[in-house]
Amino acid sequence: MPYAPPPRTPPGRAPEPGRRSRRDPALLALAAGLALLVVAVAGAGWYGHGTGHARPPAARGTGAPPPGTAAPPAEGVTPPTGPALRTPGPVRVPGARELAAARQPGEGTSWIASDSTDLPRRSIRADGPWIVGDTVVRALFREVTAYRLADGAELRxxxxxxPVCEAPEHTTPDGRIVVVLATGTARxxxxxxxxxxxxxxxxxxxxTKELLRADPTPDTPVLLAHTAISGDTLAVAEGTGAAAYRVGDGVRLFGVPAEEPGRCRPDQVAGGSRLLVGSLCATGADRRRSHSGLRELDPRTGAVRWRHRTPAGRSVERVASVDPVVYTSVDNDRLTDDWRIVAPGPRGEVRRTIDPRPQxxxxxVHSGIDAGLQPCPxxxxxxxxxxxxxxxxAGAYDLATGKLLRGIRTHDGRTLTPVGFRAAPGTIVYESATPSRPGRTFVLDGGGAGGEEVLLRHPAAAGAEYDTGAGRVLRVGGRVVVTPAHVSGDDARRQPRMASFAPGPD
Incomplete structure (x- = not known):
């Protein structure tokens, strides 16, 4: 089901097998969602030493993950007699007063958002979050929930x-969005x-509209539409075509034509301050001859501002930034085993290619593939x-030279996620929580391992931080917002919906 993809790998575990790239022409000829195994990328050398910031394990907070649930007996089979097995309860999320009372000197403040909404017992995709004014908003299954940033109070x-199938990475400047809904609730x-x-x-x-296919010729249903918003323009790609609509009223603005001639069909979109359209340029079923195209369009008229293409045998996978444009490229056969960071120039030429695999x-951050051009956590x-x-x-590369300027390595399996940067040289990094230790936010600069500046010590009492899986991490001012990319519908393993941390009073 498009709105129920596999769950994201929790921090510290090996990535789940991915899926073959959406730009594989052989798969397009068979079915758009055929799942194949990929091996997660593994690095070879490293350039630094330990962080030197080890601290004694903190007591697990009230949000400790429950033990695994035993599989129910098959239909018609009598379960064995004996001592009753303990049924694990859902993660208990501490309230604001409890978190405040348990906060230790030097720790930041926190809030954890929970939700008792009954979900189907499977992995449910979560879209967002979006920061709108003083709120943070997420879409999950059939709800679009807004929380107050200051204290996590649910406002609406x-x-x-x-259910929601998909939603854009960005909103309009005034906080509107267009979500893609399923035709029904069946799996x-x-x-x-x-x-x-x-x-x-x-x-x-x-x-509310049922938007027509950009290319109505194929008599096949739309399984999943990818969307992006740039300004007041909604771009929709359906795998075989793309079109743009006005967010305000849903009126169609323009279609995105195929190119080369007819071989490069637009299949992906990315938004924000610029509107980008990705295309699959297939030559039969030969993946080694196929490539990807990338175009920047004027979001009001559809005029092409520049074009870019990958080498044969490679595809555009995720767009990390639209200003400047930076994307990830993968090999059509090896996928994320062979990936690069590519920065096109102002005319679509290749400005810089960086190979991050040796490090x-x-x-x-092992978020998989085949999930749209955005985001790239x-x-x-x-x-x-x-x-x-x-x-x-975590580390930082110079776009001008392609050289690694600084990096850091830990030794406890945590995920390090860059969430911003400072005007002075420095990368702001979120370090994920473990079952026994809270996360933290620090600045990685050029001072070497062990010299990082801790911006925010996350409270040990907020143990539910680990259960978010750190699927998406945003930094708003000095506040960090951590959300899961997928939520389990199993009541015995109920996860927090969101965790947030901010500097506390001295």
């Missing part, structure tokens, strides 16, 4: 008629072709640098 949670057989505009500042729904960096671009993270390590 309108219910949608059917199988539903299509993702209903669109609803929502004002995230108020939670009120606007127009052991993982593609978008773990890669942040700014101040002429590409900040990259992964399990046990």
């Amino acid at each position: 949670s309108p219910t949608l008629p059917t 199988r057989g539903a299509r993702c072709d209903r669109f609803r505009m929502i004002g995230l500042r108020t939670g009120k729904a606007g127009w 052991g960096f993982e593609h978008c 773990g890669i942040v671009v700014g101040h002429g640098l590409v900040h990259v993270g992964g399990t046990d390590r």
